[in-house]
Amino acid sequence: MDELGISSRPLLIMGRGWAVYAGPLEPGRPHRHQATQLAWCGDGTLLLEGAWGALEAPGHAIQAGVSHRLVASQPVRMVFEDPTLQAAAYSTSPAPAVAAMTEEQAAHLEQQLSRWLQGPQLPTAHSPSHPAVPRWQSVLHWLEAALDGPLRASDAAQAVGLSPSRFMHWFAEMSGLSFRAYVRWLRLQRAVRVLADGSTLTDAAHLAGFADSAHLTRTFVATFGVRPAPLRAARIVCDDRSKPPLTVQGWSLTGVA
The missing domain is CATH 1.10.10.60 (Homeodomain-like)
Structure with a gap:
């Protein structure tokens, strides 16, 4: 059992426009997807590879459409968020393509995700008010x-x-x-x-x-x-809620690319 109380069996929760994964990270290829992503390790660092080179940090925020590869020897946590959940709330200042987390930020995410997994309530998220x-x-x-x-x-x-x-x-x-x-x-x-x-x-x-x-x-x-x-x-759980447990928005991270 790790800090989140998750066994070695991977856990995948699929929501409406978001997903949470906690478990081992299978060695993979460089790839890109249509979701913003938060990725971190409960303990240690996570290697992120891409056009910028190799970046090792406690965790990373990766914008949609950015080609990358993650490498870790210990279990990871990943939160994927469909960018259309933020469609009416885009900032005029574009976020960096890739950003690194501090140890404190990764620990805070760990606590947030742990609390969310232990209870049915999701944190309050932005409700778009765009007329479209x-x-x-x-x-x-x-x-x-x-x-x-x-x-x-x-x-x-x-x-x-x-x-x-x-x-x-x-x-x-x-x-x-x-x-x-x-x-x-x-x-x-x-x-x-x-x-x-x-x-x-x-x-x-x-x-x-x-x-x-x-x-x-x-x-x-x-x-x-x-x-x-x-x-x-994996243990796959489908969730009909449309608000993710964590969001990339609101994080002050150090941009890399």
Whole structure:
């Protein structure tokens, strides 16, 4: 048992637009994904590799879309947050692509996550008030309902009453991602949720809209640096809440890149 009271069996909690992972870190490849990420070790340091070189620190904050590789010999904690949860609250000052945590910051995150895991309540998070949020929620509901089949931007545009060209511009503004990249991100989330139900990789691939298990595996490796198969040994918990236990926003970190 470690500080969080988690056994050697990995724990993965999948929320709506966020995820928490605690457990061993499988050696992986450089990868990039469509989520902002906090990663730290309960004890010791975590090595972060990327275009900036190698950075060793108690923990790191990594912005969406940044290619990186994490290396650690001890269990890690990772919090992934879909950047669209902050869509109406983007700062005019862009955050650094990669930032290092101090020991105090990593310890504070450890305490926050431990408290969250021991109780049902999530901390209060920012509630966007942007006038476009209702439309954004509409398109997210439409995407989730149509995720098991082919998805076209023109159909999504029609569903929310926008022209295809206006929709693509609006979608990029709201999500910070292209329509295709965001759909791929949603498909991966759906696949993990299906795996949590005990389904095979093949079933997860088909239910998430991938051509086959090989297509799912290739996409998963490119996004997370590791294969999805080991997740079947993890304890996976699905959570319908849309507020993550921790957020990248509000952290004063030392920028590296």
